[in-house]
Amino acid sequence: MDGRVITMKGPADFEKMAVAGACVAAVHAAVRAAAVPGVSMKELDAIANQVIREHDCRPSFLGYHGYPASICASPNSVIVHGIPDGYKLRNGDVLSIDAGAIYEGWHGDAAYTMAVGDVPDEVARLIDVTEQALWNGIAQAKAGKRLGDVGHAIESTAAPYGYGVVREYIGHGIGRNMHEAPNVPNYGKKGKGLKLKTGMALAIEPMFNLGGAETALLDDGWTVVTADGSLSAHFEHTVLLTEKGSVVSTLPEPKLVDA
Ligand code: MF3
Ligand code: CO
Numbered sequence: 001m002d003g004r005v006i007t008m009k010g011p012a013d014f015e016k017m018a019v020a021g022a023c024v025a026a027v028h029a030a031v032r033a034a035a036v037p038g039v040s041m042k043e044l045d046a047i048a049n050q051v052i053r054e055h056d057c058r059p060s061f062l063g064y065h066g067y068p069a070s071i072c073a074s075p076n077s078v079i080v081h082g083i084p085d086g087y088k089l090r091n092g093d094v095l096s097i098d099a100g101a102i103y104e105g106w107h108g109d110a111a112y113t114m115a116v117g118d119v120p121d122e123v124a125r126l127i128d129v130t131e132q133a134l135w136n137g138i139a140q141a142k143a144g145k146r147l148g149d150v151g152h153a154i155e156s157t158a159a160p161y162g163y164g165v166v167r168e169y170i171g172h173g174i175g176r177n178m179h180e181a182p183n184v185p186n187y188g189k190k191g192k193g194l195k196l197k198t199g200m201a202l203a204i205e206p207m208f209n210l211g212g213a214e215t216a217l218l219d220d221g222w223t224v225v226t227a228d229g230s231l232s233a234h235f236e237h238t239v240l241l242t243e244k245g246s247v248v249s250t251l252p253e254p255k256l257v258d259a
Pocket of ligand 1: 072
């Protein structure tokens, strides 16, 4: 993620990122609807791949550093980058799905966590608070603000609940590549860090654990789990900093973030 910040040059570039973003939103809607007890991770991946192709996009994850699937499917104590396998969902599971699409060279990247069936209140709260942290981070992702404002908003959303805020995996710039400069940490100090400018695009992605923040990498080289086996939640959107304000691209319709 090193290197210079690549920016969108005008409406045509924004438009392509919006198409990629709408595709990712469609993937998420389809996978969410299909994620019921008995369905396997591989089946969800096949659905995602089909939706991406129906939108005339390409799956950005497939083949990325050798990654073998179109989505990441991360159940329970898997934080991120779970490879879709034969695991079948059970009532009470917590499932994180991450998806990315490319349209005419421009990227969209988003993730969410859902409860499969019934989960205890404390688990539902983890999911809700992680999503709220994403939106609190997005609210700071504006031209003139700094990356520390984004990270601080996310981190301070977790603080009252004592959740482990994952530090080893972070958000990123996005545009012509899935991962570009700058790094977008889920922690930081208000008023510190890179100043945000119109034309930038950021993938903001808090990961909160019910237990500690420590992570472990499984032998497959991809699957990131909580070191203590606790449950984890992950939410991500792609945010475009336009002249009219910041726009979340990875929704069915681009959403202007209120000033
Ligand atoms: N979308 C993930 C991210 O948010 C990256 C997925 S890694 C891949 O950064 F290998 F699955 F593509
Ligand atoms: Co991302």
